[in-house]
Amino acid sequence: MTTPPEPPWFPIRTERLLLRKLRADDHDDMHAYASDPDTVRFMEWGPNTPEVTRERMAFVLDQQTRWPRDTVDLAVELVAARRMIGSISLRRDGQGGADFGYCFGSQWWRHGYGFEAARALVATAFETLLLHRVWATCDVRNAGSIAVLEKLGMQREGTLRKNLLVRDGWRDTHVYGLLAEEWSAR
Numbered sequence: 001m002t003t004p005p006e007p008p009w010f011p012i013r014t015e016r017l018l019l020r021k022l023r024a025d026d027h028d029d030m031h032a033y034a035s036d037p038d039t040v041r042f043m044e045w046g047p048n049t050p051e052v053t054r055e056r057m058a059f060v061l062d063q064q065t066r067w068p069r070d071t072v073d074l075a076v077e078l079v080a081a082r083r084m085i086g087s088i089s090l091r092r093d094g095q096g097g098a099d100f101g102y103c104f105g106s107q108w109w110r111h112g113y114g115f116e117a118a119r120a121l122v123a124t125a126f127e128t129l130l131l132h133r134v135w136a137t138c139d140v141r142n143a144g145s146i147a148v149l150e151k152l153g154m155q156r157e158g159t160l161r162k163n164l165l166v167r168d169g170w171r172d173t174h175v176y177g178l179l180a181e182e183w184s185a186r
């Protein structure tokens, strides 16, 4: 007897956002933030050339044809504007946990969208996927990301020193984690 296929756990609807599959017509919205140096300052990639954005889109669209898969990259759409304002990803780590990451265009910062999207993803990770640990990493200088992760109730578990060589040199990285029991007790 074969196991029935696992249903996808997305799209996810929140109060203002839709976390959904990427579409080919998201290209311009994606390139707008992925090519912006301010937006990608703490990312390991970017700022994208048009070609790199096209390659990234092609990669994700192809990835979306496969299910199940460990890595899910979702577009974050601001429903009222019908625009993709950023992206969020969950990657199952093979140990019953997953890490996640996000990136929103700088014009959309400080409206609560980052936290709203991340909270919905973490809720899905614990309550639908029944993972036991969710974790994330961020550059030690990334005050916005630190604020989102700590608002989610994540604990800083350590700091990796000079573990990443990106554009402007070696970077230090905080590791944040949250356990299922901490999520349910919050």
Ligand SMILES: CC(C)(COP(=O)(O)OP(=O)(O)OC[C@H]1O[C@@H](n2cnc3c(N)ncnc32)[C@H](O)[C@@H]1OP(=O)(O)O)[C@@H](O)C(=O)NCCC(=O)NCCS
Binding pocket: 039, 040, 042, 043, 086, 101, 102, 103, 104, 105, 108, 109, 110, 111, 112, 113, 114, 115, 116, 137, 138, 139, 142, 143, 144, 145, 146, 147, 148, 151
């Ligand atoms: C990090 C990021 C996702 C934050 O998203 P956002 O939508 O601006 O965050 P929110 O508006 O949901 O804010 C959540 C909390 O963080 C705080 N915050 C957001 N940006 C902040 C900053 N730069 N400095 C200090 N606090 C900040 C907010 O005040 C809010 O706290 P409050 O509710 O107590 O007021 C966004 O800045 C981003 O996409 N940056 C570029 C990509 C990136 O660096 N990704 C992370 C890689 S690890």
